[in-house]
Amino acid sequence: MKYAFSFLAVIALILIAGVGSQIAGMPYFFGVFVPYVAIAVFLVGFVYRVVQWAKSPVPFSIQTTCGQGKSLEFIKHNRLEAPDTTAEVVARMLLEIFTFRSLFRNTKSEIYDGPKITYESSKWLWLFGIVFHYSFLIVVIRHMRLFLNPVPEVVAFLDWADSMFEIGTPSMYMTTAGLIAGAALLFSRRLVNRHVRYISLANDYFPLVLIFAIGVTGALMRHFLRDGIDIVAIKQLAVGLVTFHPVIDGEIGAIFYIHVFLVASLLVYFPFSKLMHLGGVFLSPTRNMKNNSRAVRHTNPWNPDIKPHSYAGYEDEFREFMVDAGIPVEKELPAQKDEA
Template sequence: MKVLVSFFAVLVLALVAYAGVEAANLQYLFGVIIPYAAFVTFLAGVVFRILKWGSSPVPFRIPTTCGQQKTLPWIKSSKLENPSGLLGVIARMALEVLFFRSLFRNLRTQLSDGPRLAYGEAKWLWLAGLAFHWSFLIILLRHLRFFMEKVPLPITMIEALDSFLQLGAPLLYMTDVVLLLAVTYLFIRRVGIPQLRYISLINDYFPLFLILGIAVTGVLMRYFFKVDVVGAKMLAMSLISLKPALPEVQIGALFYTHLFLLSVLFAYFPFSKLTHMAGVFLSPTRNMANNSRAKRHVNPWNYPVHVHTYQEYEDDFREKMKGAGLPVEKE
């Protein structure tokens, strides 16, 4: 049910854009107004979200320690898994953000007769996640060529690397294939594993289908139903230079569908779980050094509390204390 709702939502969105351009000539709406609106929503939304997170303090130093602490000099501490200073934290975060370190630990717990619990390797989620995020990033970077008069060298290099298999014409980008496979795997995993299906929400299926929709329309445009690339670049250039103008040529409805789905993704981003992209940097269990005994951490809202003082305690038990030979402050 949740799968179908998400699937049809994305399908309807795609059809709206396709029909809007094909039948109603709404190129300006789908090519200019909506992309601008989506981008503004994305930027403002993400900034708002980060400020909102940032406005809540981190009252306690609560890193999740995943290795040996730094104590005695002859005990080797785990600088990456249990950093004691800023450098270690930066390295830990880099591993986390670039290589999904924590997900790499993933295990599969299995119960067999005996009873016996066994813990097996489970790296597929990590691999698919990594493949998905990295190909998405590379694809985004490749798209920068549409926004620049002269394509800079790094982007040309990325393109060359991405297509080094030299297959087909136009050349096949590996990231296109990898992204499609990874997203498909993530989807199959979500519906195929009973526990995962049980916890999944529309909030999980919808972005998957949306990204799949963007990828599929992109692939269709590049490899199968050609659109006018020069026209697309002219539109992109006009958007980025804040002088929006539709090109003379017809780019093709597929392009507008692609752009519209991307716009939806951008606009949806700040209101969804996709904000994990920004949130991971703020996670206090990962981005703090484990040095709370060596360096004082201040809680900005720390306030005085009602305590049971020693004097009150001694008042309660003075005779018993004296009887047991314990020293007292007041005889």
């Protein structure tokens, strides 16, 4: 019932904002105070998490090698799968970040009578993931039209391109559908696939349900529950927030406050959850290290500083005791003066 908990949590958030924003004076709480707190927690929390990661030493050279490492000249080096130089690492990282290359290798295993186990490529995760993430990115950039005054050409163009099918008025965005469908598919994958369902926790379901609810409230606000959605008043508030002079002019519909509250919840939740893979993807040692452990010695930064101690030095230190104990030495003790 881990997913039921996520639904309950999101419904609670919706009720808090939906009912709360209707109390006199509370629009300022939900429209001004909550967003400021959320963005502050997001930024401070994000930096804190990255700094904590950066403080952790990497004791071993642990890149994931997916191909032939650099070796002798006649052995073909796989430059992307076992990067040897910084440029190759950067290329591998860029492909990972922009195309989710490692998800493309996702496999599923099944047991048949026999018993016999089979493995087969399963690209659904990659497909849902890429639809979801790119839709989300474009949705976020599109929202800049409400925060930037005047609106840059790029944002206006993106807005136009995203709604180029002109379905309804205001016209539907492709990425709204992509975001909602992506979240729903990633969520249902966790329910349908037994293996993934077994390892799924409430903190896997919750962000998906939350983002799904953000997408749905956004679409409802744009297309269906338009009463009280005066875009000029909303932009005035949004631009006001980023210029530190927030104004709430007139009444804005409850659906707007629900949407904003859910986004604020996401921002607050972000730094303390798996969503930190936004920063983590850059910091994963299995991807960002060079596959050059044969050529360059990887030093564990937390190793204590142990100086080398050769046998000659050891004998120098303990020669007297060794001679006393009758242990053979390579270099005899210097002749004693009083015996001479």
